[in-house]
Amino acid sequence: MNIEQKLTGIVINAIQNLYSTEVTPVQVQFQKTKKEFEGDITLVVFPFVKAARKSPEQTGQEIGEYLQQHEPIIKAFNVIKGFLNLSISSAHWVECLNGINAQEAFGTTTATETSPLVMIEYSSPNTNKPLHLGHVRNNLLGFSLSEIMKANGYKVVKTNIVNDRGIHICKSMLAWQKFGNGETPESTGLKGDHLVGKYYVVFDQQYKAEIKELIAQGQTEDEAKKNAPLMLEAQDMLRKWEAHDPTVYQLWQTMNNWVYKGFDETYKKLGVNFDCIYYESETYLLGKEKVEEGLANGVLYKREDGSIWADLTADGLDEKLLLRADGTSVYMTQDIGTAKLRFDHYPIDKMIYVVGNEQNYHFQVLSIILDRLGFKWGKDLVHFSYGMVELPEGKMKSREGTVVDADDLVDEMVNTARETSQELGKLDGCTEEEAQNITRMVGLGALKYFILKVDPRKNMTFNPKESIDFNGNTGPFIQYTHARIKSVLRKAGEQGITIPTAIDTTIPLSEKETSLIQHIANFPAVVKQAADEYSPSIVANYVYDLVKEYNQFYHDFSILKEDDEAVKKMRLLLSQNVARVIKTCMSLLGINVPERM
RNA sequence: GGUCGGGUAGCUCAGCUGGAUAGAGCAACAGCCUUCUAAGCUGUGGGUCAUGGGUUCGAAUCCCAUCCUGAUCACCA
Numbered sequence A: 001m002n003i004e005q006k007l008t009g010i011v012i013n014a015i016q017n018l019y020s021t022e023v024t025p026v027q028v029q030f031q032k033t034k035k036e037f038e039g040d041i042t043l044v045v046f047p048f049v050k051a052a053r054k055s056p057e058q059t060g061q062e063i064g065e066y067l068q069q070h071e072p073i074i075k076a077f078n079v080i081k082g083f084l085n086l087s088i089s090s091a092h093w094v095e096c097l098n099g100i101n102a103q104e105a106f107g108t109t110t111a112t113e114t115s116p117l118v119m120i121e122y123s124s125p126n127t128n129k130p131l132h133l134g135h136v137r138n139n140l141l142g143f144s145l146s147e148i149m150k151a152n153g154y155k156v157v158k159t160n161i162v163n164d165r166g167i168h169i170c171k172s173m174l175a176w177q178k179f180g181n182g183e184t185p186e187s188t189g190l191k192g193d194h195l196v197g198k199y200y201v202v203f204d205q206q207y208k209a210e211i212k213e214l215i216a217q218g219q220t221e222d223e224a225k226k227n228a229p230l231m232l233e234a235q236d237m238l239r240k241w242e243a244h245d246p247t248v249y250q251l252w253q254t255m256n257n258w259v260y261k262g263f264d265e266t267y268k269k270l271g272v273n274f275d276c277i278y279y280e281s282e283t284y285l286l287g288k289e290k291v292e293e294g295l296a297n298g299v300l301y302k303r304e305d306g307s308i309w310a311d312l313t314a315d316g317l318d319e320k321l322l323l324r325a326d327g328t329s330v331y332m333t334q335d336i337g338t339a340k341l342r343f344d345h346y347p348i349d350k351m352i353y354v355v356g357n358e359q360n361y362h363f364q365v366l367s368i369i370l371d372r373l374g375f376k377w378g379k380d381l382v383h384f385s386y387g388m389v390e391l392p393e394g395k396m397k398s399r400e401g402t403v404v405d406a407d408d409l410v411d412e413m414v415n416t417a418r419e420t421s422q423e424l425g426k427l428d429g430c431t432e433e434e435a436q437n438i439t440r441m442v443g444l445g446a447l448k449y450f451i452l453k454v455d456p457r458k459n460m461t462f463n464p465k466e467s468i469d470f471n472g473n474t475g476p477f478i479q480y481t482h483a484r485i486k487s488v489l490r491k492a493g494e495q496g497i498t499i500p501t502a503i504d505t506t507i508p509l510s511e512k513e514t515s516l517i518q519h520i521a522n523f524p525a526v527v528k529q530a531a532d533e534y535s536p537s538i539v540a541n542y543v544y545d546l547v548k549e550y551n552q553f554y555h556d557f558s559i560l561k562e563d564d565e566a567v568k569k570m571r572l573l574l575s576q577n578v579a580r581v582i583k584t585c586m587s588l589l590g591i592n593v594p595e596r597m
Numbered sequence B: 001g002g003u004c005g006g007g008u009a010g011c012u013c014a015g016c017u018g019g020a021u022a023g024a025g026c027a028a029c030a031g032c033c034u035u036c037u038a039a040g041c042u043g044u045g046g047g048u049c050a051u052g053g054g055u056u057c058g059a060a061u062c063c064c065a066u067c068c069u070g071a072u073c074a075c076c077a
Helices: A003-019 A046-052 A056-070 A090-102 A133-151 A167-179 A192-216 A221-227 A229-242 A246-270 A287-296 A331-345 A357-372 A406-423 A432-452 A475-494 A511-521 A523-532 A536-556 A565-588
Strands: A030-032 A041-044 A074-080 A083-088 A117-121 A155-162 A276-279 A308-311 A319-323 A350-356 A382-386
Touching: A003 A030, A003 A041, A003 A046, A003 A056, A046 A056, A056 A074, A056 A083, A090 A511, A090 A565, A117 A133, A133 A155, A133 A246, A133 A350, A133 A382, A133 A406, A133 A432, A133 A523, A133 A536, A133 A565, A167 A192, A167 A229, A167 A246, A192 A221, A192 A229, A192 A246, A221 A229, A229 A246, A246 A406, A276 A331, A287 A308, A287 A319, A287 A331, A308 A357, A319 A331, A319 A357, A331 A357, A350 A357, A357 A382, A406 A432, A432 A475, A432 A536, A475 A536, A475 A565, A511 A523, A511 A536, A511 A565, A523 A536, A523 A565, A536 A565
Parallel strands: A117 A155, A117 A350, A155 A276, A350 A382
Antiparallel strands: A030 A041, A041 A083, A074 A083, A308 A319
């Protein structure tokens, strides 16, 4: 039980005894005391003023007196306007620290046999181009969210649906076939996904040239787009693929395998992974069955032309096509098929789709349809919707090649980290292997933190040249603080100091120390909130505040040079636990922290 | 036009389940390394919290209207 819960009960009693009024825990609001005022924790008195029929100051005074009489850990209080500031005894905070230290996995819960299973879909790339900055946000959010759900005691299955078929895939295949001269990743030295992406751009260029030509010949733009020979060929190729034409199918397999190899490298570089991967080519036909089942149940209806629809007007939405008149499926049908396959494989209690906010409507519809088709988690499926990443020049467009490539970005980050580290002399005395480890951690840490600290819902701008900093509210700053603490702990070890598992409650604490303990004591609530609100940024902002506070403490107080042995050990124990919380927070964000940097 | 987001310092962002004088970082300027890692710490300047109204003891936060901005409203995925 934390201090706020403990005090809430006493406040309820106080109001009951003093003013004979029942209050609910919701009315009892605590906040951390502002630094300008004396105290650790503050009760907002206003909600009780009416019942007291007294001024806020007087009410606060009376409640304060009652609390002090009935709760020994309150050593003093003061009232300013309607705020009752309570000073809590050092002994309580020391006990609190001891309690935290005793917990093996402080702040996190481990899943058990009976824990609910949540499946999280993220990444969802197309196999016609390499991953870019937008995918990076997706991957980082998906991975972090998975870690956060795990920390809250869920069983988590990370999944990826690869969009490996369709007209857009055929475009890069066709362009390669016509203009590729047999190039391969081996012959060009290009990563497979980059090679394929190159031909996706080639297709677009050639296609545009054809359109221009046809318009010059007198066709309208719409006609030209439809009649361009390349487009007709691509459509023909898609038909052949669906008919399993051996040549096309083999080309498809070859090129997709190049891409997968490239993706694997990128995922590895980003430090994300999946427990199971689904391919659209395997699921896109499966939705049909479920749709027909829905038709038989009367949940869906058939039009005269034979197409099948869902009527969502009762939910305030439109009607939605699920099967074309010729029996072929659409995007929604595929998602139904994928859902069915997944549900066959796993006992899913909760499904989270990490997909950009441009698909809000799609998921609103999917949720209703899955629910009607009998998926028990359909209604409550979570579309973890995040905003776009924009460049200073505006939006990124794959076809036009104006994207920030994921591989380039990571490489650039790591290189910058290397340069900065060298300038600061941080790598002196490191082996090359250590140096690589550190710069990789720092470069990636900077990138990941930069992206994850922003509220996922918001669009964000990313300036490749200026966005990444290593000072201030950044990943490296947090990593640095961790490394600093570890350095102190190492030195303590070298001096033969053992850090106790618990310290004496009679040790006096400074304001900064109580504040730090209060801060880390709040960590479990942050972990829970991050899951409730699906927001890694909550963890990021929390750990930043903690680190900022620790650095002030580090600056103002000596640890190893402290004369009083007991105080020294208390500070070591405190530092050790701060480091632990930092490390856990960062791991929830998918960021590693170095022992030294 | 309908629906759903977003609008807070020059820039990037916190704060939004109503609480004290709206916070950080970057950028600018001024300090702090013979003392545990200066990727740090301290200070200065910088705000009509888009606008107008409402609810309230109290509004950046809740409600209404307006403006700006993004997404979406395909027999594309």
